[in-house]
Amino acid sequence: MKNYQNKTKIIKVSKIFRIIFLVGMILCILGLLLDFAATYVVSTKSTNPPGEIYRHIIYFPDSVLSFMVALNLFRFFTRLKDGHLFDAPTVKNLEVAGKWWVAGGVFNIIFHSIEAFMFYTCNFPITGGGIFSGLIIIFMAWLFREAQELQEEQELTV
Secondary structure: OHHHHHHHHHHHHHHHHHHHHHHHHHHHHHHHHHHHHHHHHHHHOOOOOHHHHHHHHHHHHHHHHHHHHHHHHHHHHHHHHOOOOOOHHHHHHHHHHHHHHHHHHHHHHHHHHHHHHHHOOOOOOOOOHHHHHHHHHHHHHHHHHHHHHHHHHHHHHO
């Protein structure tokens, strides 16, 4: 009985997170559209500094990476909402989201380092938070995979 109650709670919470990531995907798409418009405006004006144009150019791949993270987490929570807690596609969505997040962190470090070197003379803070967050998500996917194997083993012994 307790297992059913916990699964019901997971389904309810997953519905909420699913909505959050759906909104995140919509915001990423809107951000990309606005960035295209801003890049066009910035590139047509000759008075803008090159750093401003560079910032708009690197925003596109950064938004795409953020969209991919949100998309895979949306898929993950959709699977949880449907009651698929420990199966291969659920774990795969979480793992892929973590890999996209790590890729986004690496992208940010590389391109913000280039930006700092080319356009700023003072210290410019660069963080690796995306890499750390992605590694935590990948670790959680590994835990889910272990739980999946335990569940399969338990189903075989019953």
